Amino acid sequence: MGLQQLNHSSRKLPQYPTKVIQFGEGGFLRAFVDWQIQQMNQKDLFQGGVAVVQPIGKGMTSMLDAQDDLYTVLLEGKLNGEKIQEHEVIEAINETVRPYEDYQAYLDLAKNDDAEFIFSNTTEAGIAFDENDQLADRPQNSYPGKLTALLYERFTLGKKGFQIISCELINHNGDALKKIVLQYATLWNLGTDFVNWLNSENNFYSTLVDRIVPGYPRDRAAELEQEWGYRDNLIVKAEPFLIFVIEGDPKLEKLLPLRAADLNVVVTDNMQPYRNRKVSLLNGPHTTMSPIARLAGIETVGQVMSDPDFYQFINDEMYEEIIPTVALPQDELTEYAEGVKERFENPYVKHELSSIALNSISKFRARLLPTFKRYAAARHQLPQRITLALAAYLKIYAGKADFAPQDTPEVIAEFAQLIKTNDYIHAALADTTLWGEDLTQYRGLAELVTQDIRVLDELGARAAVLQINQ
Numbered sequence: 520m521g522l523q524q525l526n527h528s529s530r531k532l533p534q535y536p537t538k539v540i541q542f543g544e545g546g547f548l549r550a551f552v553d554w555q556i557q558q559m560n561q562k563d564l565f566q567g568g569v570a571v572v573q574p575i576g577k578g579m580t581s582m583l584d585a586q587d588d589l590y591t592v593l594l595e596g597k598l599n600g601e602k603i604q605e606h607e608v609i610e611a612i613n614e615t616v617r618p619y620e621d622y623q624a625y626l627d628l629a630k631n632d633d634a635e636f637i638f639s640n641t642t643e644a645g646i647a648f649d650e651n652d653q654l655a656d657r658p659q660n661s662y663p664g665k666l667t668a669l670l671y672e673r674f675t676l677g678k679k680g681f682q683i684i685s686c687e688l689i690n691h692n693g694d695a696l697k698k699i700v701l702q703y704a705t706l707w708n709l710g711t712d713f714v715n716w717l718n719s720e721n722n723f724y725s726t727l728v729d730r731i732v733p734g735y736p737r738d739r740a741a742e743l744e745q746e747w748g749y750r751d752n753l754i755v756k757a758e759p760f761l762i763f764v765i766e767g768d769p770k771l772e773k774l775l776p777l778r779a780a781d782l783n784v785v786v787t788d789n790m791q792p793y794r795n796r797k798v799s800l801l802n803g804p805h806t807t808m809s810p811i812a813r814l815a816g817i818e819t820v821g822q823v824m825s826d827p828d829f830y831q832f833i834n835d836e837m838y839e840e841i842i843p844t845v846a847l848p849q850d851e852l853t854e855y856a857e858g859v860k861e862r863f864e865n866p867y868v869k870h871e872l873s874s875i876a877l878n879s880i881s882k883f884r885a886r887l888l889p890t891f892k893r894y895a896a897a898r899h900q901l902p903q904r905i906t907l908a909l910a911a912y913l914k915i916y917a918g919k920a921d922f923a924p925q926d927t928p929e930v931i932a933e934f935a936q937l938i939k940t941n942d943y944i945h946a947a948l949a950d951t952t953l954w955g956e957d958l959t960q961y962r963g964l965a966e967l968v969t970q971d972i973r974v975l976d977e978l979g980a981r982a983a984v985l986q987i988n989q
């Protein structure tokens with residue numbers, strides 16, 4: 520007999536009011552924010568549900584609807600030395616909203632008096648200003664544009680503001696989001712009363728999120744469904760570890776009792792040290808290994824870590840190129856780095872390098888370039904491993920790999936122009952729209968990247984790694 524689809528008919532659900540509006544329906548938010556909301560609800564601490572807004576035209580909210588917004592989070596790995604393998608159906612999502620199909624339903628979210636929180640994770644590409652966005656658009660193209668329209672509607676209705684918690688992995692994400700919302704307020708002439716309401720009634724929090732969420736376990740989904748006895752097209756697999764650092768008013772802990780629910784959440788007035796440590800020592804190595812190991816035919820983070828050549832390369836990157844550039848006590852960094860390696864080696868998690876590769880250019884800029892710069896400034900030489908990653912990206916984005924780059928249309932279009940130039944490498948490195956600065960200013964970089972690409976082309980990625988490992 521076929522398995523029954525996961526849906527409400529097979530489950531009796533608590534009915535909680537929608538207290539959260541969430542921009543993004545990706546695996547991360549579902550295994551991080553929604554999972555934590557469920558933990559609070561299970562302890563009767565929050566009693567709130569989520570309305571998920573699909574921030575771009577294409578997405579997975581219809582798939583969510585097809586299973587009554589239910590899905591399973593599968594946690595597998597070690598936590599405090601203990602082996603964890605558990606799954607849970609997440610019931611926190613009340614509804615989904617698709618602004619590209621029904622903009623009015625989206626604006627109507629502003630009417631909800633229960634709604635108090637806005638969470639978002641629209642990837643690093645999401646918090647961006649689009650000068651073409653207008654208030655009259657249905658919908659605006661950018662996430663901040665859509666958010667400003669929703670906030671303006673809320674203000675016009677005379678209702679209270681929101682606690683706005685952005686989870687994108689960009690530095691000072693909440694501040695960056697607020698800055699763009701204010702830019703729209705000016706561009707669209709929304710008036711000083713609106714700006715005053717925005718400033719006094721709303722709080723924008725910056726955060727640092729950390730949980731490895733490889734997403735849908737394609738290779739084991741059928742087996743898991745048999746074991747659990749239902750069909751679920753949206754299983755999200757994640758590691759048990761999480762840390763959620765939120766910068767802002769400690770009063771948030773009362774409104775959002777994450778810590779009271781025993782979740783590993785820190786509310787602080789300075790999240791910067793947590794962020795530097797995580798982005799440079801966890802995301803940095805991910806963003807390094809992804810292009811190089813993929814060029815060598817390796818598919819997952821686990822395979823990188825069990826390959827002695829690549830393990831050494833990543834270990835050396837952490838200890839020689841990253842740790843010396845982070846201003847935190849050495850023993851703390853070493854402990855974190857060892858923890859990260861254990862998480863990368865998690866035998867239960869098949870973290871695809873191809874998924875880490877999505878929007879790689881903005882990731883390189885946010886996750887590796889700051890380390891590259893600090894290293895170059897302190898040592899007056901270039902970090903070889905990070906530079907090899909940059910070279911590998913330039914090769915991939917030139918269309919010279921067996922797989923295609925996955926990035927925003929703007930980045931893909933930019934590279935389409937760059938490959939037409941006489942000196943592609945120089946033009947790409949000098950492109951300030953990609954990196955925020957002209958990278959040819961780093962002495963020797965263009966030459967080293969040119970040499971690295973030659974080795975990648977002629978000898979392959981493993982040989983390039985071995986040359987550096989020597």
Ligand SMILES: NC(=O)c1ccc[n+]([C@@H]2O[C@H](COP(=O)([O-])OP(=O)(O)OC[C@H]3O[C@@H](n4cnc5c(N)ncnc54)[C@H](O)[C@@H]3O)[C@@H](O)[C@H]2O)c1
Nearest residue numbers: 543544545546547548574641642643644645688730731732
């Ligand atoms: N997967 C993880 O392990 C993990 C862990 C920590 C943080 N993150 C962060 O979460 C982000 C999403 O990861 P995921 O695994 O959920 O990916 P995903 O592909 O499952 O989801 C991506 C989400 O971002 C939205 N999005 C994509 N481009 C956008 C744009 N230009 N404007 C607005 N929205 C856009 C999509 O609609 C979707 O909701 C990552 O970029 C990363 O910053 C992921």
Ligand SMILES: O=P(O)(O)OC[C@@H](O)[C@@H](O)[C@H](O)[C@H](O)CO
Nearest residue numbers: 728729730731732802805874875
């Ligand atoms: O999720 P992305 O695609 O932005 O980045 C890939 C990984 O580096 C990232 O997901 C980490 O696993 C995560 O940040 C751990 O908390």
